[in-house]
Amino acid sequence: MISMIWAxxxxxxxxxxxxxxxxYAKDLAYFKKMTQGQSVLMGDMTYQSLKSYYKTKPLPFGKSYVANISDVDYPDAVHVKNIFEFFRHVDEDIFxxxxKTIYELSLPFSKRLYITYVLKAHEGNVYFPKFDLSQYKLIDKKIEEGLIFAVYERKNS
Ligand SMILES: NC(=O)c1ccc[n+]([C@@H]2O[C@H](COP(=O)([O-])OP(=O)(O)OC[C@H]3O[C@@H](n4cnc5c(N)ncnc54)[C@H](OP(=O)(O)O)[C@@H]3O)[C@@H](O)[C@H]2O)c1
Incomplete structure (x- = not known):
């Protein structure tokens, strides 16, 4: 199953x-719990971002796929040059x-969405691409310390 997770x-x-x-420590703990040891796909920018958080520590995933068109390869990741080819052939569960770019390209292939709602307005410059959440049904919801942890599944699946 292809799942997406974001806050x-x-x-x-x-x-x-x-x-x-x-x-948000609670959200980091949730992200870690859901993705630790799992196969994950991320874009090149997110890989760089995670490396800046983890520094010399290894990323906590089972297998990391990193998407970039420019053919950059990393020793701790499997390179994905074409995300559409990847989705055509993948036969394992992926988070x-x-x-933003990789979420947008992956949404049509994703069955389950793990969304953390931060109940505030923060400052920044990257937004999740707008999409129709009514295509998904809510299957789980927990509220903790100003965060809502919601899980959705695509209705037509
Ligand atoms: N709040 C959250 O939960 C959350 C989670 C993750 C990330 N983020 C944030 O999201 C931001 C980064 O998002 P972003 O959109 O800039 O970068 P990104 O999605 O992490 O990476 C974009 C990469 O996708 C590659 N790409 C584009 N089309 C492709 C295709 N068809 N096949 C394979 N690769 C393809 C591009 O490669 P080329 O470089 O070769 O063009 C580009 O490097 C950061 O601010 C990060 O902190 C937030």
Whole structure:
């Protein structure tokens, strides 16, 4: 199954200068719990961003796929040159972990969405691309410390 996971504020903001616009320990813990040891797909910018957080520590995923068109290869990741080819052939569960470009391209292929709603307006410059959430049904929802952890599944799946 292809799943996407992200956190966004009340204006659908997700990023600031290639970093997260905020620090919410609960959301980081949730992200870690959901993706640790899993296969994940991310864009090149998000890979750079995560590396700046983890520094010399290894990324906590089972397998990291990194998408870029410019043929940049990393020793700790599998290169994805064409995301559409990737979705045509993938036969394992994948979490899409960002960023904006890769979320937008992956949404049509994704069955489950893990959205953390940050119940505030933050400052930043990268927004989640608008889409029709009514195509999804809410299957789980938890509220904790100003955050809503919601899980949706595509209705026609
Ligand atoms: N709030 C959250 O949950 C969350 C999660 C993750 C990321 N973010 C934020 O999102 C922002 C980064 O998003 P972004 O859109 O700038 O970058 P991104 O999605 O991480 O990466 C974009 C990359 O996708 C590659 N690409 C584009 N089309 C492709 C295709 N068809 N096949 C393969 N690769 C393709 C591009 O490659 P080329 O470089 O070769 O053109 C580009 O490097 C940051 O601010 C980050 O903090 C937020």
């Amino acid at each position: 966004m504020d009340e204006n659908w903001l997700i990023g600031k200068d290639n970093l997260l616009p905020w620090h 899409i972990i960002g960023g």
